[in-house]
Amino acid sequence: MVWMGLEITGEDVPRDLALIHCYRRDLTAVSYEQYELGAGATLTLIPGISNVTATVESDGLQAWPLSAVSVCGGLYRFMKYTYGCVSGCMP
Numbered sequence: 001m002v003w004m005g006l007e008i009t010g011e012d013v014p015r016d017l018a019l020i021h022c023y024r025r026d027l028t029a030v031s032y033e034q035y036e037l038g039a040g041a042t043l044t045l046i047p048g049i050s051n052v053t054a055t056v057e058s059d060g061l062q063a064w065p066l067s068a069v070s071v072c073g074g075l076y077r078f079m080k081y082t083y084g085c086v087s088g089c090m091p
Contacts, residue, residue: 001029001064006049008033013050024059032056034065043067 004020005011020030032052038044056063 001031001062001076002027004030004032004052006033006052008046008049013052017052017055019057020056020061024061027061029062029064031066032057035067037067 002014002020006013020027031045033049034051034053035043036046045083053063053065
């Protein structure tokens with residue numbers, strides 16, 4: 001799996017997608033920014049970034065969108081609201 005930066009990190013998205021296409025036989029998956037934490041630590045789409053899911057999948061690769069937690073407060077909110085869910089899944 002490789003990580004793909006999008007507009008948030010100032011990447012040239014079409015160029016990066018072309019590179020992924022060239023190396024698709026050497027890859028299994030691509031992870032990329034797609035969500036941020038909204039109110040109550042809900043995942044919301046990041047406005048203004050490219051949606052690369054269909055392009056990645058059309059190359060026969062798994063698409064793994066991730067959540068961008070840009071500040072420690074965001075991470076704290078995420079952990080606070082998900083602790084009960086995560087701890088409930090653990091034996």
